[in-house]
Amino acid sequence: MDKRKTMANFIRIVENGSLSSAAEATGQSVASLVRSLAALERHLGVRLLNRSTRRMALTVEGEEYLAWSQRMLADVDDMEQRLEARDGIVRGVLRLTAPVEFGQRYVAPVLNGFLKEHEEASAELTLSDEILPLLDEHLDLALRIGHLRDSTMIARRIGGTRLVTCASPDYLRASPVIDNPGSLREHACILLSSQGRHWYYRHNGKELAESITPRLVCNQVRAATLACLQGLGITRLMHYQVADELAEGRLIRVLESFEPAVLPIHLVYPHALQLSPRVRAFVDWACPQLEKRTPDPRVRRL
Structure with a gap:
């Protein structure tokens, strides 16, 4: 015990x-x-x-x-x-978790930089799309995407994201126009298994649910992205998951006026526990960098 x-x-x-x-x-x-x-x-x-x-x-x-x-x-x-904190040196093991794709793209590079800066510190990074309970899993911090439940956790917002619908230029040139969610019935769709069989949109303050009959179902983001890039159909992913492909023109965003609201992205840690120097140092290091690295879904990059 x-x-x-x-x-x-x-x-x-x-x-x-x-x-x-x-x-x-x-x-x-x-x-x-x-x-x-x-x-x-x-x-x-x-x-x-x-x-x-x-x-x-x-x-x-x-x-x-x-x-x-x-x-x-x-x-x-x-x-x-x-x-x-007796000598100002950051030491000890930092334990944190993040969603798989966001963690690989943004958290891991920031954590690696932190460890290079603080040679006596070490870290355990757990990437999982499950919401791991911090105290049960002996974690210091977590990156969460979405609205947080009220709790005594401290939350530092580092950005936002939203679900975006996209397809390759080749697919769009050869397919019917997509001007509303109902148009998806005429198209091949690529689903993530975690999304279920409905895609949800908002327009003029109302929520719209479109039932999807998929051509392909994937359980990993990168497989769905690759299928979309190769012109297999339309997919719907978090903006940060395809931000580079959108910026480079390899994917085209559609149904923008129907996109749901932005989901906040936070770095959270237990409120009841006094922050250790290593956790405080990482929060101060990571938050500004994650704010810069996380692409804003409301801004188009040219």
Whole structure:
């Protein structure tokens, strides 16, 4: 049992008032917090919280353990911060996650530059299109695309993106005009399996859903992009995934007036934990660079 983590989880449960609120605030699952609390109570041999379906309350032992845990963790964090920052050198392991394609294109180069600048630091970069819970996975930071749920996470916005519909010039020259989402029924479409069988658009404040019968379904962005470049059909991807191809004219953007709203891109990290010097250093290093590197979907590059 990780005593420090279980103590911190206990504090978060009490501070947030419920298991579900604590789970949302910390990025963990409710089941994980239940297991953590149960393990702590077994280890101590006492009940810390009386829980029912509607409320929970600290026991006498729980009140004492809460006050002691808060003092202990505060002292440990304070000492670690002072020791780690004693000489101004960034050191330790930085653990972060990002979506696969965005991570390969933008996060990895920035992280590599950071490690070259800080020779005593190391990093673990996990690229996954799943939303990994930071605390459950022992992660320091995450890059998230899309609107964030309310939580106690700190979020630094570094840009935005949106879904864009595009095709190769050769395909468009040989195919019927595409002037509204309904026109897609006359075209070969290339789908990502994660998108389902509907493409969603917005026009004059209304959401439009177009059912797609695909010619090709891919589970990877680069396979869908290649099929589109080779003239197989029309695809719909995040702008940053095809920004270079659009800028070079190898793909043409269509249905721009029907595109959905911009999705924000954030770098997020736990709010409840005091930032270590290495995390603070990376945030200060990475945010300006990611802001510059992330292509703006509202701007056409010539």
